[in-house]
Amino acid sequence: MNDNNWRFVKKRTAADGAVYASADGTRYRRTGGAALQAEVAFQSRVADLNYPVPHVLEEGVTDDGHFFVVEESLGDQTLHDQAVTSLDCGRALADDVTDTAAQVAARLLRAQAAHVVEPTPGALRQWLDRAGFTQNVFQENPDLDNPRTHAALDHALDRLVTTPLVHGHLDYGLPNVLSAGVIDWQHHGLVPLGYDVLPALEIIAFKGGTKGYTASPGQRHRYLAVLDDAARKATGQPISQNLGAYLLVKALFFLALMRPTDSSRTDKHLKWQYRRHLFTKGLEQYEHTGTVDTALFPGLDEFAAGHRAGDHP
Numbered sequence: 001m002n003d004n005n006w007r008f009v010k011k012r013t014a015a016d017g018a019v020y021a022s023a024d025g026t027r028y029r030r031t032g033g034a035a036l037q038a039e040v041a042f043q044s045r046v047a048d049l050n051y052p053v054p055h056v057l058e059e060g061v062t063d064d065g066h067f068f069v070v071e072e073s074l075g076d077q078t079l080h081d082q083a084v085t086s087l088d089c090g091r092a093l094a095d096d097v098t099d100t101a102a103q104v105a106a107r108l109l110r111a112q113a114a115h116v117v118e119p120t121p122g123a124l125r126q127w128l129d130r131a132g133f134t135q136n137v138f139q140e141n142p143d144l145d146n147p148r149t150h151a152a153l154d155h156a157l158d159r160l161v162t163t164p165l166v167h168g169h170l171d172y173g174l175p176n177v178l179s180a181g182v183i184d185w186q187h188h189g190l191v192p193l194g195y196d197v198l199p200a201l202e203i204i205a206f207k208g209g210t211k212g213y214t215a216s217p218g219q220r221h222r223y224l225a226v227l228d229d230a231a232r233k234a235t236g237q238p239i240s241q242n243l244g245a246y247l248l249v250k251a252l253f254f255l256a257l258m259r260p261t262d263s264s265r266t267d268k269h270l271k272w273q274y275r276r277h278l279f280t281k282g283l284e285q286y287e288h289t290g291t292v293d294t295a296l297f298p299g300l301d302e303f304a305a306g307h308r309a310g311d312h313p
Contacts, residue, residue: 012036015186017066025076027057031068039186040069046167051111052104052181074180079104083174083213091214098201098219100179102226105197108182109227112166112193113234119165119190124157127191131170132249133256140259141276152286156245159290163192163242164235172196173203192246194239197227199246202292206254208274208300217295244291251282251292274303 006020006029017032030036037059044056054071062068077085079097086094128134132153138145168191169182176184177200201215201223215223224240231239255275260268282292298306 026073029070031066037067042188043185049115052107075178079177080175093213093215102223106230109230110234116164132252136256137252156248159245160192165190166193169196195246198243202294205294205297247292248286251279255279
């Protein structure tokens with residue numbers, strides 16, 4: 001393959017290698033190692049299951065021994081990019097972005113529901129530990145490794161015990177979604193049905209306003225309604241009742257790898273304390289109501305102001 005036909009786009013995040021685009025914009029070429037090879041093998045399998053993913057067109061090894069893959073382009077703007085560019089003197093998401101997000105999420109949900117995986121003993125617990133990075137979170141925050149936290153997580157698992165397990169993305173969100181499908185499947189694994197798609201608008205709140213946009217209560221309600229409708233048609237049951245359990249796990253996920261090692265980095269320390277605050281707030285909500293309302297989360301600036309005033313630890 002003639003590398004001169006490819007335009008460098010970026011280095012890959014959380015992995016070795018780089019991303020290139022074809023001159024006409026219809027294809028992407030990615031390079032990497034064993035992790036990319038495993039991702040591509042998975043992506044090819046779920047493409048055959050009608051998952052909305054890029055189709056693999058070519059794969060091989062470069063002259064210097066790196067694995068490469070060429071896949072179709074699903075577009076040049078993620079929904080995150082569209083959300084940022086469509087902001088108009090405010091921070092509310094454009095309705096067409098949330099409507100497109102719901103349509104793509106419903107496509108993925110239907111494909112997942114059509115190909116349920118037979119669970120093995122402990123599979124749900126393994127999902128929790130992987131999706132929530134529990135080992136890291138409890139190592140960095142030993143005070144949270146307590147009976148109260150584990151009781152809430154056990155309750156969440158009990159609620160999910162009858163939820164089908166499916167092949168999932170594990171890092172689903174607007175930055176990985178385009179109008180034609182879903183990209184970046186490097187963190188794939190088994191997930192309870194709905195874990196990928198249900199929290200997609202809710203997790204915006206965990207960024208504390210740094211994404212530049214927010215989803216309104218009405219948008220979040222419409223998004224969940226579309227997914228409940230898709231789930232009813234696919235399984236006979238709605239799916240949004242599991243959102244609270246999923247957001248409790250997401251609160252762990254967003255706390256992982258946050259504790260700074262450099263005590264002089266006050267900005268990183270603030271973000272770590274902020275994520276701890278969101279986890280604690282989410283835990284309290286889940287204990288009292290069985291769900292988590294991210295609309296009640298403070299933004300990072302609001303938290304920082306309270307932090308300076310001594311309202312937060």
